[in-house]
Amino acid sequence: MVKKPAAEPSAVADFETSLDQLEQLVEKMEHGEMSLEESLAAYERGVGLYRRCQQALEQAELRVRLLTDPDAPDRSEPFPGTVDGDG
Numbered sequence: 001m002v003k004k005p006a007a008e009p010s011a012v013a014d015f016e017t018s019l020d021q022l023e024q025l026v027e028k029m030e031h032g033e034m035s036l037e038e039s040l041a042a043y044e045r046g047v048g049l050y051r052r053c054q055q056a057l058e059q060a061e062l063r064v065r066l067l068t069d070p071d072a073p074d075r076s077e078p079f080p081g082t083v084d085g086d087g
Contacts, residue, residue: 015056022049 025046028034034042 011056011059015053015060018049018052018056022046022053025049 025042029039029042029046
């Protein structure tokens with residue numbers, strides 16, 4: 001019997017995990033008990049987590065656009081409040 005390789009986490013699961021880690025990191029940094037070196041490392045980690053969250057959100061938006069109009073996703077309107085939207 002052939003085993004299936006472990007499935008990669010979905011963008012939503014990755015987003016939730018990254019967001020949870022980011023929230024924990026921010027809480028730890030807010031206590032102010034970290035050294036400068038630890039703070040810089042935490043900040044770098046936070047930026048990476050933020051970027052992963054942003055990428056997951058962009059993928060989710062693209063999926064919604066493709067579901068809304070699979071033949072022309074570029075014609076779909078951006079979500080309100082996004083950078084390219086009118087907010």
